[in-house]
Amino acid sequence: MQDELLNMDCRQLRDGIASGRVKSVAATEAVFKAIEKYEGAIGAYISTFKKQAISKAEEIDKKIASGETVGELAGVPVAVKDIMCTSFGTTTCASKILESFHAPYNATAVEKLAAADAVIVGKTNMDEFAMGSSTENSGLKQTVNPWDKSRVPGGSSGGSAAAVAGRLCYAALGSDTGGSIRQPASFCGVVGLKPTYGRVSRFGLVAFGSSLDQIGPLTRTVGDCALLLNVIAGHDPADSTSIDEKTAPVCDCLGKLDEPIEGLKIAVVPEFNAGAESGVQKVIAKAIDVYKRLGAEVIEVDMPHLDYAIAAYYVIATAEASSNLARYDGVHYGHRTEEPADYIEVYSKSRAEGFGKEVKRRIMLGTYALSSGYYDAYYLKALKVRNLIRGDFAKVFERCDCIMMPVAPTTAFKIGEKIDDPLAMYLSDVYTIAANLAGIPAISVPCGFDEKKLPIGLQILAPAFGEEKLLRTARIYERETDWHKEKPRISN
């Protein structure tokens, strides 16, 4: 019963709860039982809210029993990355500096989950302030990959991906600045979507790189991904960068999910893909063959500026981060040093004690890039590269519906393998960063395993606000294959 309950996807569970066949309380309790059993081994959560979650589940069950209308996610236990503000519990960003921060308000995305009657079970671990690709930079705990506990879950939304893969929730929200949803989704064998920049409100998402950050779902199926996007998408007057409904109306991504796409044209970038491990390359090629077999046309394209994406990204993201993180200074927010010698030390020591190594590295990089005399050479040049990359995408999307490539050059690597080599770590974002720079949506769909039985994700990128077609494209593949049904065997 426990396994049967936990193996349902969000839609099956929601429909079961809505029809009265399944109780939300039962599903919520099943999740907490799984957490009790496996969380010690996986380490996906920074905080959980058992009492609150069960009482919300009871409330939903009662509503349904009395025939009241309920929301799109009624009774479904979900998790939220600990970078989104919640008016309950703490919002730590997996940083020592914010370890005891209690936000007085909910992020818009969290508010929308609650309005859809989802049951929020906990807040997931991540790289500190979302800076990293392995969740090893968490200042609070270690998360492991449910498929192999000696390996990383990816990052920065590693806790969300591990929780979804490990059946410690039915779905989770993550945030993606340079691949932080898609890469852990790929490493953990789940579906992860980074929506178009501006599709989901960033209000309440603690900022890392404001022009790149976007909230999105991590789920077990493409359909669940569509469902969650339906819930969280839309204009928010509190976020000036969220797109208004007139410019790009939010469409129902679920309704037409199973409709075929006639004459699908897929772009591939052979030269760029050559950088991936051969095992990854093979699996991706096979996945694209599935589309070919179904009648899609595959077109080889050239995207000359993708090679500069990482360099541009690490200038723009760190520059914005250096400013976004300035408020954690012991005076306004965050940890304050015990006995400062003077007023300057309140700042310098608080920050030195509170931030981890990678965060400090990025603050230094970003501060340098914005400094007088360097601005033009770094920041301004990076913005120009960003425009060229946007141009590359625009050109490809003139004649293709989507682009397919790996999510990451490798499968999940060993814990500790890259932590002392920041550059190697940065290179694991090589395929995901461009979508953030261009602001376009991209998804990771499970598409097989390497020889070590580690999951691999197929990345599909689509034009801005093309989520509906993107999800349909992903669903075509999912329907033809069974990869998404595989699940890790977790030992204690």
Place this chain on the structure above:
Amino acid sequence: MAELDYKVVVGLEIHVHLCTKTKMFCGCALSFGEEANSRVCPVCLGMPGVLPVMNKQALEYAIMVAMALNCEIAEFTKWDRKSYYYPDLPKNYQISQYDLPLSANGFIEIPLEGGKTKRIGIIRAHLEEDAGKNVHSEANFSQVDLNRAGTPLLEIVTCPDMNSASEVRALAVELQRIVRYLGVSEGDMQKGHMRFEPNINLIITKNGAEYKTPIAEVKNLNSFRALERSVEYEVQRQLDEFAETGKTIETGNKTTRGWVDEREVTVLQRKKEEAPDYRYFPEPDLVPVKLTKEWLAEIRGHLCELPINKQIRYVTEYKLSDYDAGVLTAERFTAEFFEQSVAAGGEPKRVCNLLTQTGLKIAKERGCGVCDLGIKAESLSELSKIVESGTVSSSAAVSIFEAMVETGKEPDILAEELNLIQKSDAGELELIVEHVLADNAKAVKDVKIGGKKSKKAHGFLLGQVMQKTRGQANPKVVSEILDKKLG
């Protein structure tokens, strides 16, 4: 000492609080001295995860001022982050405007002595958010009040076109008059609605060579007087310093000096060894603003005739003195009240005298504006007309004005009720004059002799008649009768 001549050079950096309903980037109401940290929300506190949303009214107010300052308005303007660490700055960066300000290249005409004006260039005017306030205590700690944080602030930078303390003051007063006319700021310096920071130096000519003294920027100026006095003080201080050290702009650093109001001196706050690096970059949380022609036309529709233009027009059109025109145009509503009274048929000079000599005095006593006295412009016009026609004397008009404020009654009715209508009936007045002449033979003799004494005696006789009629005789008519009788 060698032959020495000098020229004062002053440019101003000005900050004006805009009196919008809410703060620049959040929904908090502006603060007017409420309890500390009571007008705040997650956004103006800069909490993790919050985002700013631009206040459209603030932008429109800022553009109105920029238009009044004859600036070019940008078609495309954007926001930037200015980074510095300070306790009163919640995010440790201020949202401001850097390379694409909303306006630039304007000028302001300032009134000088004798009805002349001078044009002072405006380099730029841009919008930003204000910081909070650090409150220092005697003990070993300071506190921060963030009520002010996020208040819309218009920064105006002038060209160094002012050459005296009085010009600096004139610009400040003129700008205050403009923002009040536009209704975009209360413009109260004491309350910090307007802050002026003059950058002052001298161009000294000595033995035919020219030397520029190091620039001093003066802060902590809370009144027009302090502003003016600080410039005067700096001129003397820089002259003395130059005589003593010979330091010039090339060899000395730019300094920031603070004005100490009690002692009327400036004191050194810091030397600027190098310009601080604010690491400006475009604010990614806000979208750039496109100012369409239609929008700008709509904003322009909210402008009014500028005070300086009114002042000049009053002199040319109504033949008022520059001084009177200045008094009438000091407040927009006084000027409008004046214009309405004139439009209703009042003689401009007469209406002006009634307003400036009586109306403003009563208003001041009551702590309100002339337009708040409950008098209609038509009634004031009526009062000016009965003075003009000689029905009442100008001194009686003062009493009638006061009574109008008290009772709300019309001036003609009050003139009768108060028995202030002048006697202009020549027959009746002739009898009284004859009595007075009979009783004052000496004065009559003096008038007839002529010369200095004659004039004085004439005035004495006139006074006697006025006394006999208890002030109600029309002095013009009496004078005519006197002339005829003594002719």
